[in-house]
Every structure is written in structure tokens, then in C-alpha cells.
Amino acid sequence: MHTGSLAAALRDGDAPVGAWSTVGHPAVAELLAAEAFDFVVLDGEHSENTIGDLADGVRAVAASDGNADPVVRVSGADAAEIRRVLDLGVAGVVVPQVESAAEAREAVAATRYPPEGRRGVAGGRASGYGSDLGEYVESANDDVATILQIETPGAVADADDIAAIDGLDALFVGPADLSARLGAFGDFDAPDFREAVEAVVAAADDEGVPVGTLATTPEEITVRRDDWGMDFVVAGTDVGHLRAGARAFLEET
Numbered sequence: 001m002h003t004g005s006l007a008a009a010l011r012d013g014d015a016p017v018g019a020w021s022t023v024g025h026p027a028v029a030e031l032l033a034a035e036a037f038d039f040v041v042l043d044g045e046h047s048e049n050t051i052g053d054l055a056d057g058v059r060a061v062a063a064s065d066g067n068a069d070p071v072v073r074v075s076g077a078d079a080a081e082i083r084r085v086l087d088l089g090v091a092g093v094v095v096p097q098v099e100s101a102a103e104a105r106e107a108v109a110a111t112r113y114p115p116e117g118r119r120g121v122a123g124g125r126a127s128g129y130g131s132d133l134g135e136y137v138e139s140a141n142d143d144v145a146t147i148l149q150i151e152t153p154g155a156v157a158d159a160d161d162i163a164a165i166d167g168l169d170a171l172f173v174g175p176a177d178l179s180a181r182l183g184a185f186g187d188f189d190a191p192d193f194r195e196a197v198e199a200v201v202a203a204a205d206d207e208g209v210p211v212g213t214l215a216t217t218p219e220e221i222t223v224r225r226d227d228w229g230m231d232f233v234v235a236g237t238d239v240g241h242l243r244a245g246a247r248a249f250l251e252e253t
Contacts, residue, residue: 006039006069006091007145010169010210010232015225017229020214020237022047024061028238035062040068041234045075045096051084055125058088063082064212071145077103079118086111087124092145094172099154108167111146113137116167145169147212151177152230156196159203171204173197173213173230201229216240 009016012185016038021029024047032040042057043049049057054072061070061121069091074081077095085093119139123130146167149176150156155217163171175188178197184190210231215221217236224230 005069007069007143007169009038010145013210013231015232017232018212018234019068019241020234021057022049022168023238024049024053024057026056029057029070030064032238033061033068033070034066034091035068036066037068037235039071039091041071041073041094043073043080045073054085058090058125062089071147073149077107077110079106082110083120086119086140086144087122087126089124089126090144092147092169094147096149096174097152097177098148098150098162099152099157101165104148104155104158104162104168106163107148108146108165112141112167116141117156118248122194141167147179149173149174150200151175152181153196156199159200160206163203163207163209168209170210170212170232171195171200173200173211173228175213197228 006016018039018041019032019037020041020043021032022043029040029042040061042054044054058070061068071092071094072085072090073094073096074085076097082093093111098104098107110119111117113119113121124134126135127136148162148168148169149172150159155162179185179187179193182192182196184193187193201211212232212234213224213228213230214234215224221233223234224233
């Protein structure tokens with residue numbers, strides 16, 4: 001399994017590049033992972049994916065010819081769901097819709113074994129179905145990346161406290177939800193939106209925590225790295241790549 005490198009890359013100040021997968025078929029995840037992406041996020045929030053679909057996706061990423069790490073976005077800060085996803089053997093988990101520092105602390109605690117957190121211990125795929133349980137429990141807190149999405153006014157207001165949470169590996173700005181919650185959906189130049197992004201980046205910089213975001217076009221990658229101050233990006237979605245490829249061919253017919 002390709003686990004561990006994403007967490008290390010984030011801690012070392014690298015700029016990993018990911019892809020986002022919502023389709024749910026393991027062939028799509030495997031195809032993305034075979035490219036030069038550093039990680040593939042399998043979406044468990046805005047998709048039709050079941051826990052079984054996510055498990056198939058994790059296996060597909062791990063079985064690919066590339067070096068991408070499998071990451072799952074859960075549907076929210078639910079400890080039971082986070083626990084089930086971590087047991088699949090992921091290299092990271094993304095928790096969306098964090099509303100406050102208190103909720104953020106609970107989410108981080110759910111990703112970490114005691115005494116640092118309260119993740120339950122079981123012999124799932126992550127530990128070789130129990131054959132490597134002791135070794136996995138000892139290393140997982142360091143090897144599994146915990147990423148919290150900042151996409152609500154409450155999370156922005158608590159950004160300083162959230163960025164300072166022990167065990168947090170990265171923050172991830174959700175542009176669509178954050179702009180919508182600020183009353184400016186899709187207007188990424190709106191003053192309130194830009195001020196929110198600046199506040200998150202400043203809070204993260206103070207704590208040495210990397211910040212990432214999604215870029216759905218090549219042009220957005222440059223803007224969000226240079227103008228927004230993002231440290232890493234997810235470079236598009238499977239649906240977006242499929243649509244762009246289809247349209248490019250149609251333009252030539």
C-alpha cells in the first residue's frame with residue numbers, strides 16, 4: 001500500500017499535487033493514480049459512493065502503477081465514519097464542513113490512536129487484517145494525514161485555534177462552500193471571500209501548517225498558488241477531466 005508519503009510531504013513543506021475522484025468506479029481511481037499525481041482523493045461527501053465503493057477505490061489506487069496515495073473525504077466530522085475509513089488503509093482523511101475549533105479538535109482526535117486521540121483499534125485492512133496491528137498502531141498517528149476543510153464562517157473565525165491543534169497535518173479551503181456561506185457563491189474575488197482566505201493562510205503560516213485547495217482548471221492552479229498563497233493543490237476532478245477531454249475532441253470534429 002502506498003501509505004505514509006503524503007503525511008511526510010506535508011510535514012516537509014513539499015507541494016504535493018492531487019486529483020479528485022467522485023465517479024466511484026475503481027477503474028477511474030486506478031487510472032488517475034497511474035498518472036503522476038501524489039495522491040487521489042476519493043469523495044465520500046458529494047458522491048454516490050458507499051463505504052464499499054470507497055474501499056474498492058482505495059484498493060485500486062494502491063494497485064496502480066503510480067505512486068499516488070489513497071485519501072478519502074468523509075461526509076462529515078463523524079467519529080464512527082472516520083474510523084471505518086481509516087481502517088481501509090488510507091494515507092489520509094479529509095474532513096469537510098468543520099464549524100468550529102471544538103468540532104475540529106473532535107475530528108482530529110477521531111483520526112489518532114490513544115493517548116493522542118480516541119481512534120478505535122481493530123484488525124482491518126490498514127493493519128494487514130490484524131497481522132501488523134501493533135506496528136500499525138505505533139506508526140499510524142505519524143503516517144496518516146489529517147486534513148480539515150475550512151469552508152464555513154465559524155471555521156474561518158476559529159482558524160487560529162484550528163491551525164494550532166496537535167495532530168493536524170493540513171487545512172484545505174473549500175472555495176465553493178466557503179463562497180456560498182459568505183453570500184458570494186462562485187465570486188472568488190469578493191472582498192469577504194478573499195479576506196477569509198487570507199485569514200486562513202495567515203493562521204496556518206503562524207503554526208507552520210500547509211494549506212491546500214481545489215483547482216478545476218490549469219489557470220486556477222497558478223492563481224490559487226500565487227495569489228491565494230496555497231501550499232498544495234488538487235488539480236481537477238475525474239468528471240472535469242472527462243468533460244474537458246470530450247469537449248476538446250468535439251472541437252476538432
